[in-house]
Amino acid sequence: MPPLAIYIHIPFCQRKCPYCDFNTYAGREGQYDAFVQALVRDIRRTGDALGNPAVRTIFLGGGTPTVLEPGHLHMIFEALHGGFDILPEAEITSEANPGTVDASRFETLRALGVNRLSMGVQSFDDEELRFLGRIHTAAEARDAFALARRVGFENINLDFMFGLPEQSPETWRNTLQTAIDLQTEHLSLYSLTVEPGTALAAWVARGQVTAPDPDLAADLYEIAQEMLAMSGFEQYEISNWARGAVGDDLLPRFAARHNVVYWRNEPYLGFGPGAHGWFGGVRRAVVTDVGAYIRRVERGEPYWAMEEPISPELEMGETMMLGLRLVDAGVERRAFHQRFGVDVAEVYPDQMSSLLAAELIELTPERVRLTPRALLIGNEVFAAFLPEA
Numbered sequence: 031m032p033p034l035a036i037y038i039h040i041p042f043c044q045r046k047c048p049y050c051d052f053n054t055y056a057g058r059e060g061q062y063d064a065f066v067q068a069l070v071r072d073i074r075r076t077g078d079a080l081g082n083p084a085v086r087t088i089f090l091g092g093g094t095p096t097v098l099e100p101g102h103l104h105m106i107f108e109a110l111h112g113g114f115d116i117l118p119e120a121e122i123t124s125e126a127n128p129g130t131v132d133a134s135r136f137e138t139l140r141a142l143g144v145n146r147l148s149m150g151v152q153s154f155d156d157e158e159l160r161f162l163g164r165i166h167t168a169a170e171a172r173d174a175f176a177l178a179r180r181v182g183f184e185n186i187n188l189d190f191m192f193g194l195p196e197q198s199p200e201t202w203r204n205t206l207q208t209a210i211d212l213q214t215e216h217l218s219l220y221s222l223t224v225e226p227g228t229a230l231a232a233w234v235a236r237g238q239v240t241a242p243d244p245d246l247a248a249d250l251y252e253i254a255q256e257m258l259a260m261s262g263f264e265q266y267e268i269s270n271w272a273r274g275a276v277g278d279d280l281l282p283r284f285a286a287r288h289n290v291v292y293w294r295n296e297p298y299l300g301f302g303p304g305a306h307g308w309f310g311g312v313r314r315a316v317v318t319d320v321g322a323y324i325r326r327v328e329r330g331e332p333y334w335a336m337e338e339p340i341s342p343e344l345e346m347g348e349t350m351m352l353g354l355r356l357v358d359a360g361v362e363r364r365a366f367h368q369r370f371g372v373d374v375a376e377v378y379p380d381q382m383s384s385l386l387a388a389e390l391i392e393l394t395p396e397r398v399r400l401t402p403r404a405l406l407i408g409n410e411v412f413a414a415f416l417p418e419a
Contacts, residue, residue, distance in 0.1 A: 033086035033117060034309075035291040038069070038106065039302030040092040041320055044130055047163040048229035049191075049222060053304030053318045054093045061320055066102045068327040070109040072301055075330075077113020084115045087288035090124040090144075096131050100138040107142040116143070121287040123148055123187075128174035129165035136181040146286075147178055148187040148218075154208040155201045158194055161239075163229075168208075175212055185284055187216035192254070193247030194222050195240040202250050203257065210261045215284040217263065217271045219254055221247045248406055267293065268355045268408055280359040293356055294365075295349040311345075313338045343417050346370055346377060350398070350415035354391075355408065360399025374398055381414040 042062065043054045077083070088110065095103070110116060123146040124139050139147075153159050154168040166174070178186055188209050192202055209217055222242050224231050233239045255265060263271040264282040267289070274283025281290065291298055300307035303323040305316045315336040317323050326333040340348075349369070353361035366374050375382055375393065382398075385391040390404040390411050404411055 031080075031083050032297075033084040034114075035087040035288055035296070035298035036085055036089070036110070036114070037288075037298055037300045037305055037307070038073075038088070038090045038095075039300065039305035039316075040090060040095040040098060041065075041303045041318075042092065042097050043094045044097055044127070045163065045165055046229075048233070049162060049225065051225035051228050052093065055320065058320065061324075062098060062102060064324050065320055066098065066105055068324040069302055070105050072327045073106070073109040074113045076299065076301070077110075082113060082115055084117055085110075086117050086120050087291060088116070088120065088122045089288040091148075092125055094127045094130050094150075095124050096126045096135050096139075100134055103135075103138050103142060121146055123286070123288055125150065126174070126178075127166070128171040131174050131177070133177060133181065136178055136183070140182050145183075146185040146187070147183050148189065148216075148286075149174065149178070150189045151175075151209075152189060152191045153194075153201075154205040158197070158201065158205075161194065162191065172208070172212070175214070185216070186214050187218055187286065188212075188214050189218045189220070191220050191222050192250040193242045193244075195242060197246065197250065199250065199253060202253060206254060206257050210257070215273050216286060217258065218286075219251070219269055219271070221251070251406065265357050266359070267357060268405055276358075281356075290356075293352045295345065295352045308340070311340055313340055341417075342370065347416045350374065350378070351412040354398065354400055354411060354415075356399070357405070358399065360392075360397040362397050363395070378415060385411060385414060 039053070041054050042058055043056050046054060046056045090106075116122075122144045124144045125148045126135075127150050149171070151171045152162050152164055154171065156168050159167060175186065175188070190205060190209070224234050224241060230239075234241050258265065258271045263273055264276060265271050266281050266285050270286065270289070272282040272284040272286070276282050295308070297309045298307055299309055300314070300316060303316055303320050304318040307314050313336075314334050317326070317333050317335045323333055349366065350361055361374060363374055370377075382391070382393060386393060389401055390407075392399050392401055400408060400411060
């Protein structure tokens with residue numbers, strides 16, 4: 031078995047952001063202990079059942095992992111080391127909210143082997159932060175970054191959102207410039223979308239705020255591309271930029287290796303309420319309800335809300351769809367052939383022909399990748415490779 035990736039979902043936040051449709055809950059501090067005990071049992075049980083396989087990346091996401099106490103984090107990592115063989119060079123990431131971190135939590139994460147932080151800053155403009163419902167200010171975000179550096183983190187990602195209603199290019203440039211000046215290793219930039227069931231969706235429906243403008247978002251995206259390219263960042267994925275020398279795999283040194291597993295459609299395990307996994311030819315999703323997850327783990331019962339066998343046809347299509355998100359690397363033809371026993375051009379002759387004619391993809395002897403003009407309309411390209419329902 032090749033080394034795996036592990037995603038752990040911590041479904042708790044101090045406050046739910048109005049745009050968020052992730053499986054997260056605020057005001058559930060009373061569940062923390064029982065949840066962590068169930069999670070620990072789940073991790074150990076799964077690792078033992080699989081023969082304690084090697085692991086190359088771990089990602090603690092959410093939610094906000096840093097709302098947990100240091101003791102909780104110790105328990106989780108003890109279970110990971112007990113159930114799996116974590117490789118010495120493994121990338122181990124934890125998300126962190128600037129409003130829920132202090133020196134003790136950062137020091138705990140470092141001591142436990144976390145070597146990459148992903149901080150949900152979202153903006154360096156206080157008015158935008160208030161609109162987004164964030165619990166931190168721009169100054170507090172800068173302070174949290176400085177604290178992470180002092181504790182010893184040398185690989186930090188910052189998340190930002192753009193395309194907010196009536197967002198000005200000036201504030202977006204200021205946010206980007208602040209991030210550049212901090213000399214962070216990685217940036218993830220996401221366009222604000224109105225997800226059904228969120229507070230933001232209700233605001234838009236009632237006319238309290240205007241809906242995000244896709245033309246404005248496209249303009250802001252191009253501003254980011256220009257500024258970051260001039261500042262030494264490599265755009266290696268549609269929404270992600272990193273510093274560092276580009277290797278033979280056409281990825282910069284500080285690329286998010288865990289996320290690359292997703293984009294290459296490789297196996298990973300998911301733990302925690304609402305987590306997804308893709309392993310052994312089956313995609314699975316854990317039940318979203320925290321109490322149900324705890325009860326089922328305690329009883330040793332299955333806790334899947336969804337199990338979907340993935341056909342070879344669908345696996346190939348998803349490998350293309352996800353792999354094309356990698357800007358320069360794209361889908362490597364040799365790796366595709368080794369995995370599926372056939373070349374991409376043989377599987378998708380019609381799609382290749384039409385997309386090449388439209389100048390939306392580039393096909394070389396080594397790889398298939400998007401053209402620069404296709405980055406803003408990637409979803410139209412991806413859809414061409416998915417089997418019809």
